[in-house]
Amino acid sequence: MQVYKNGIPTEHVVDMGRRALNMKNIEVTGFHIHLGRHHWAPWFWKGQMKKYARLIAKLKEEWGGYEPGEIDIGGGIPTPRDPFARIVSRLDFPLLAVFWVMTLLLKILGNKTRYKIISKALDLFIHKSPNKSLTPEIEEYAEAITDTLLKNLKWGGIDPEGITLQIEPGRSMYGDTGIHLSRILKIKNQTRPIKWNWVLLDTTYFFMAGGALEYNLHDFIMANKADSRPVKTVDIVGRSCFADRMMPEVNFPEAESGDILAILDTGAYQEVSASNFKALPRPATVLVNGDSAEIIKRAETVGDVFRRDKVPERLLKKKVEEVKVGKVG
Numbered sequence: 001m002q003v004y005k006n007g008i009p010t011e012h013v014v015d016m017g018r019r020a021l022n023m024k025n026i027e028v029t030g031f032h033i034h035l036g037r038h039h040w041a042p043w044f045w046k047g048q049m050k051k052y053a054r055l056i057a058k059l060k061e062e063w064g065g066y067e068p069g070e071i072d073i074g075g076g077i078p079t080p081r082d083p084f085a086r087i088v089s090r091l092d093f094p095l096l097a098v099f100w101v102m103t104l105l106l107k108i109l110g111n112k113t114r115y116k117i118i119s120k121a122l123d124l125f126i127h128k129s130p131n132k133s134l135t136p137e138i139e140e141y142a143e144a145i146t147d148t149l150l151k152n153l154k155w156g157g158i159d160p161e162g163i164t165l166q167i168e169p170g171r172s173m174y175g176d177t178g179i180h181l182s183r184i185l186k187i188k189n190q191t192r193p194i195k196w197n198w199v200l201l202d203t204t205y206f207f208m209a210g211g212a213l214e215y216n217l218h219d220f221i222m223a224n225k226a227d228s229r230p231v232k233t234v235d236i237v238g239r240s241c242f243a244d245r246m247m248p249e250v251n252f253p254e255a256e257s258g259d260i261l262a263i264l265d266t267g268a269y270q271e272v273s274a275s276n277f278k279a280l281p282r283p284a285t286v287l288v289n290g291d292s293a294e295i296i297k298r299a300e301t302v303g304d305v306f307r308r309d310k311v312p313e314r315l316l317k318k319k320v321e322e323v324k325v326g327k328v329g
C-alpha cells in the first residue's frame with residue numbers, strides 16, 4: 001500500500017490545499033481516497049477510516065477551519081470469495097530456497113533417489129487451494145466504515161451532519177457475476193524424473209490478465225461434472241507459449257479431454273484486460289438472464305486480430321520487384 005502510485009503525498013497536501021483554497025476558479029469540495037486493493041477484514045477498514053478522519057481533522061486545522069462537503073472513500077470492497085488465494089504466495093520464496101538447497105545436497109545420493117525424494121517432498125509441501133470461504137456481508141463493511149468515520153470526525157471537531165459520503169465500489173458489485181468457461185484440451189501425467197500432472201485448457205491467462213496481475217488463484221468447478229471429487233494435484237495451464245500456469249498445484253478430479261471447466265469470479269478486471277498475446281482471438285461474452293442467454297460480445301476471429309496490422313509500402317514494393325525478377329515465389 002505504501003508504494004501505491006495514486007494520490008497526493010500527505011507531506012504535500014497541506015500546501016496544495018492552501019493554494020487550491022486561494023484559487024478563485026477552484027472550489028475545494030472535499031476529500032477523496034482510494035487505497036487500492038483493500039483488505040477483506042472490517043477491522044482493517046476501521047483502521048483506515050480512523051486515519052482518514054484524523055487526517056481530515058488535521059487539514060481542517062491547517063486550512064483555517066475548512067470543512068468538506070464530500071468525503072469519498074474510493075473502492076476496494078472485496079468480492080464474496082475474496083481474498084483469492086495467491087498463485088505466487090510470499091511463502092513460496094523461502095520454501096523454494098529451502099527446496100533448492102535440498103535438491104543440491106541430495107545430489108550425493110544419485111539422481112534416482114534424489115528425484116524420488118523430491119517427488120515425495122513436492123507431494124507433501126507444494127499444494128495450493130483456492131479460497132472457499134466468503135467475506136462478511138456488505139452491511140458489516142458499511143457499519144465499520146460509517147461508525148469509525150462518524151466517531152473520529154466528531155473527535156476532530158467536524159460535524160458530520162450534511163457531509164455527503166461517497167463510495168466507488170467496483171469488483172464487489174460484479175466480480176462474482178463472471179464465469180470464464182473453457183474446454184480441457186489435454187491431460188498429461190508424468191512420473192519421471194519427478195511426478196507432475198497438467199490439465200491443458202483451450203484458454204489462457206492472457207484472457208484474464210487482470211486477475212493474473214493480482215496473482216489471484218481463482219476457484220473453479222467442472223461444469224459438466226459438478227459433483228466430482230478431487231483425486232490428484234495438477235497444474236491447470238493455458239495454451240499460450242508462456243508457462244501460463246492459471247491454477248498451479250491444485251486438487252483436481254478425474255477428467256478427460258472435452259470436459260468443461262468453469263473458472264469463477266472473473267467478472268471484474270478480467271474481460272477488460274484480455275489480450276491477444278500469440279495472436280489468439282479472444283472469446284465471446286454471453287449474458288445469462290434466468291434461463292436465457294444472449295451473446296453481448298461475439299468471439300474474435302483471426303481476421304479481427306490482424307485487422308490493424310499494416311505492411312509498410314516499401315516492403316510491399318520490394319516484394320513486387322523481387323517477384324518480377326523471379327526471386328520470390
Ligand SMILES: Cc1ncc(COP(=O)(O)O)c(C=O)c1O
Pocket residue numbers: 034036037038074075076077168169170171172268
Ligand atoms: C479511484 C478508483 N475508485 C474505485 C475503484 C474501484 O476499485 P474496486 O474494484 O477495487 O472496488 C478504482 C479501481 O481501480 C479506482 O481507481
